[in-house]
Amino acid sequence: MREIDSTMRVTGRVAALTTAVGASTRPAGQKKDGTTMFFDPMYFVFMLPGLLFMLWAQHRVKSTYQKFSKVPNDAHLTGAQTARRVLDSAGLQQVAVERVPGELTDHYDPRSRVLRLSDGVYSVPSVAAMGIAAHEAGHAIQHARLYAPMQWRTAIVPVTNIGSNLGIFVLIAGLLLAQPTLAWVGVGLFGLATVFALLTLPVEFDASNRAKQALASSGMVNVAEGKGVAQVLGAAAWTYVASFAASLLTLLYYVSLVTGMSRSQE
Ligand SMILES: [Zn+2]
Numbered sequence: 001m002r003e004i005d006s007t008m009r010v011t012g013r014v015a016a017l018t019t020a021v022g023a024s025t026r027p028a029g030q031k032k033d034g035t036t037m038f039f040d041p042m043y044f045v046f047m048l049p050g051l052l053f054m055l056w057a058q059h060r061v062k063s064t065y066q067k068f069s070k071v072p073n074d075a076h077l078t079g080a081q082t083a084r085r086v087l088d089s090a091g092l093q094q095v096a097v098e099r100v101p102g103e104l105t106d107h108y109d110p111r112s113r114v115l116r117l118s119d120g121v122y123s124v125p126s127v128a129a130m131g132i133a134a135h136e137a138g139h140a141i142q143h144a145r146l147y148a149p150m151q152w153r154t155a156i157v158p159v160t161n162i163g164s165n166l167g168i169f170v171l172i173a174g175l176l177l178a179q180p181t182l183a184w185v186g187v188g189l190f191g192l193a194t195v196f197a198l199l200t201l202p203v204e205f206d207a208s209n210r211a212k213q214a215l216a217s218s219g220m221v222n223v224a225e226g227k228g229v230a231q232v233l234g235a236a237a238w239t240y241v242a243s244f245a246a247s248l249l250t251l252l253y254y255v256s257l258v259t260g261m262s263r264s265q266e
Contacts (some may be wrong), residue, residue, distance in 0.1 A: 046256070047246075047249060050246030050250065053242040056242070057235075057238040057239040057241070058239060060238060061104070061236050061238070064128075064234075068126060068128035069120055069129070070126065072126055072127075073127050073129075073130050073225055074222060075220055076125045077125055077130060078122065078123050079117045079121035079124060080122045081125075082134055083115055083134065083136060083137045084097055086138075086141075086211070089214065090141045090214075092141065096113075096115070098114055099116070099123075101119065103120055104132075105118045106118050106136050108136045108139035113140070117133055117136065128232050130215060131233050132236075134210075134212075134215050135236070137211065138208065138209075141210055142210070150203050156192060159192055163189035163192035164189070164190055164193035167187070167190030167193075168186065168190060170183075170185055170189060171186025175258070175261055178265065180261060180265070183258040187255060187258055190251060190254060194244070194250075197240075197243050197248075198244055200243070200244070204237055208237060211233060212233065
């Protein structure tokens with residue numbers, strides 16, 4: 001639930017860096033005045049839709065969460081109790097459920113095999129809390145069942161972290177030094193973050209499907225509550241789609257910068 005914030009941070013930092021690069025790679029003749037130097041229209045063409053999509057998704061998940069946080073569930077089960085039941089019925093008694101501060105900070109930690117639920121989920125018997133708790137339990141079940149997309153994602157985490165940070169600087173170095181090969185290496189390194197965002201999609205969709213199935217089959221939710229859970233988890237899913245779209249658009253922007261540089265060298 002919490003990955004969107006880090007994506008927003010990266011996108012913001014990239015914004016500052018690439019605007020400078022976009023200006024520096026432009027032929028001198030196009031700089032009509034001081035303003036154009038720091039304004040790359042292509043940057044907005046590529047980045048703005050992704051950012052707007054992410055803001056929309058984030059707003060939607062927050063409003064849906066707030067709406068269903070106010071709807072109590074008939075079984076009077078808190079998020080912590082829901083997670084415990086889903087985990088136990090999957091034979092995961094050893095996975096602990098803990099409380100974590102913040103809003104929508106819920107996550108499953110695969111290293112310590114602990115499920116952490118935020119204040120508004122852990123101790124609140126709402127429809128939203130049930131859905132989110134069951135979703136996080138779904139991640140613990142994926143981990144225990146060696147769900148392949150989750151394993152692939154975990155495997156590329158170290159290179160993704162290095163790649164997405166280093167990639168931007170390698171790209172900028174390549175553009176400033178007019179070295180297309182170096183710039184393409186930078187694009188490739190950043191592309192790892194896009195692959196990560198892509199692999200996140202099946203992992204998140206599958207966790208939500210497991211959650212809805214577990215809640216329905218155990219009889220913890222009635223039909224109306226099941227629909228509420230589906231709305232909360234559906235809204236959360238859009239944030240991951242938006243993150244991937246924003247990452248892909250950023251990648252395409254970088255590709256356009258490098259191909260533009262390569263063309264101007266011919
Ligand atoms: Zn998730």
